[in-house]
Amino acid sequence: MAIHRWRFIGIFILLAILGGAAMVMWNFVGLLLISFAMAYIIYPLAGYFSGGDRKAGRKYLTACLSSVLLVALPVIYILIYSLNVILQWLIENFGMIQSGSFTEGLKSGLDSAGFGVVSERLGSELGRLISSATDAVWSQVIQPTWFLETSISLALFFVATFYFLYEGPRLMELIRNHIPSREKFLHELMSTIDKIFYGLFIGHLLTSVIIAGLAAIGFWAILRPPLLTLGFLVGMMFVVSFLPLIGPWLMYVPMGLWYMILLPGGTMSGILILIYGALMLTIVPDFYIRPKLVRRDADIHPLLILLGFFGGPFVMGFKGIIIGPLVLGLAQAIVMLYIEKRHMLEDLFSRV
Incomplete structure (x- = not known):
């Protein structure tokens, strides 16, 4: 009886320590991931x-x-x-x-830039x-x-x-x-996880390079800046595209608003920067280029990449941008590994 009592106390203390550690770490889970x-x-x-x-x-x-x-x-x-x-x-x-005078000024700027009847609705939406x-x-x-x-x-x-x-x-x-050498399924799983991580990394890196190249073309066509300034902008675009949770929007949105609102005569340039940035630096890379590159190296279906990239933030906040594609990619890998290597998994469970 005493042995069972001390065992219960030991389990309770262990759970209390683990629970306390989890409470301390909970607020930092996203940051650690x-x-x-x-x-x-x-x-x-x-x-x-x-x-x-x-x-x-x-x-x-x-x-x-x-x-x-x-x-x-x-x-x-x-x-x-x-x-x-x-x-x-x-x-x-x-x-x-x-x-509200800012919105009215925005409408006037759009109207003078040649947007006509659209300027009223577009100015109201941008102002809101x-x-x-x-x-x-x-x-x-x-x-x-x-x-x-x-x-x-x-x-x-x-x-x-x-x-x-x-x-x-x-x-x-x-x-x-x-991991014992006889556990072939676990070794296969570790190898698959490493392949997915590598594929996500290579796809992310190449996508960032392509975004920087597209930014160079767009900024040169719209702004015609000095080559030194263009090189700086392109370098910063690569950095913000490459880092998790930071994307091209961190550059082209402030740039577009700066030109559109603060610089005299820069309304059209600012609008073109925002449109080009949203289309060629965000939508095309995220919906087409990144899934295609990741699938080539990690063999993850493009739909899962898109669902993870856009669905992850709804479930887990900003950290879901990173965790979403990874979790769905691992889920696909485990399912496919089970289908192809079912006999290994059955052998593993038979020894448990």
């Missing part, structure tokens, strides 16, 4: 810096730090620059947006969209703890990315060493 995705994306870069040597030590430690910094510095710069532009614009135009976005951003920014919380989350993101990157090879080795 995104950090894991980022670590996998820059994993080849760390291998390149270390010369292929992934053993724990100063060489691989330096390679991981360099890889994380190479990503962190552009991200921090882009976020600070974008936040500065947005806040400056909000301070200058918040009163006009709230009073900008007003909603302005209220959402302003309500976040005016909170006293917003800057502190954002800074802590960003720091935790890069620290977690570094540890996933540095400890990743040993974690994978530990998992493989604890």
